[in-house]
Amino acid sequence: MATSSPASAMRSLDRAFDVLGVLEDTRQPLRLSDVARRADLHVATTQRILNVLIERGYAAKEETGYVAGPAAVATAHAFLVNNRLSQVALPVLQELAATTDLTASLYVRVALSRVLIARVQGRNPLRYQLPIGEKLPLHLGAGKALAAWLPDTELRTLIDRSTPFTRISGEHVTADDLAADLRHVKETGYALSLSERVLNVTAVSATIRHGEDVLGAVSISGPGDEPTEDDHARLISEVRRAADAIAARCP
Known part of the structure; x- marks a missing residue:
């Protein structure tokens, strides 16, 4: 046979x-x-x-x-119950949301997308609800904190597939623009996004790294008029501290 x-x-x-x-x-x-x-x-x-x-x-x-x-729901539940990253990140996200009054989120990369696996609402919640398990672009917002660390071949594929594009703010982005943006994210360890995916939403994200491994990205986001430009440095510091705290708790 x-x-x-x-x-x-x-x-x-x-x-x-x-x-x-x-x-x-x-x-x-x-x-x-x-x-x-x-x-x-x-x-x-x-x-x-x-x-x-x-x-x-x-x-x-x-x-x-x-x-x-x-x-698929049962599979997602099994992941959330057994995933060490989401377990150790939750108290850090709660503290981050309380400290900044913004919504704190945890993302992991799946191929050339990012998936939300945990979220804690801040004092001023976003006007839209993003469900756990939502798949979002890797070249916008918090996704850039993950995309910046892609291997060269995958990074080139992402840039080729996603550019050129126009952010919701109306800003046109070329392949060179995105490549430069991701280089900056990798050098600094954070991404600052202003009306990139959703209009009038500001987000600050940082990469969670354990040794050479990229575990995920932590992000805070809120209405565009909430965190002012003067707040950005403080928020960047808070998010990077949260990313380091999560990484330190992972085996």
Whole structure:
């Protein structure tokens, strides 16, 4: 009886993750043809993968199309319960939010995106709610504190894929602009963002490093008129201190 080769099995696994990634990124149900196009797969292959994902609970079929399934929530819960970084970071985030009155967040990198894994609201909460597990760009806001430390090949891929772009403030960013911005973040250990992803929101972020490893990024954010320019130096110091405190508590 014929059996699939290890290489063939790995290709199938890669394709399944490609389909799952499409479902994770969408904000609405997708038709089969749309899932196939976004995953760059044949429709028949996509259908077979979706059938398995539905059976395992990682996808669901609604009247208007396919969406991510409830098993993804269980996987996320298992991560949050067992992840050492989020456990040790929580009291630091609470102190940071209390000290600055701003919302404190913890992000980790997933491929060329960042994912929110913990958040503590400050005295002046943001006007929008960002749910745990939200996937956000790596080239904007707190993502830059993670992007700056990417290996050269991945960094070039990120810059090529994301530029040119326009920040929500209207500022146009070229590949050279982003590369220079990320070099500055790496040199200083922090990123200051003014209306980059959300209008009138200021964010200060710092990289959490343990030895040579980048564990994540800690960030504080608030309405653009809350932290004034005179506050930036103090906030940068607070965030960098929080990042160092989290790193020191990680084994």
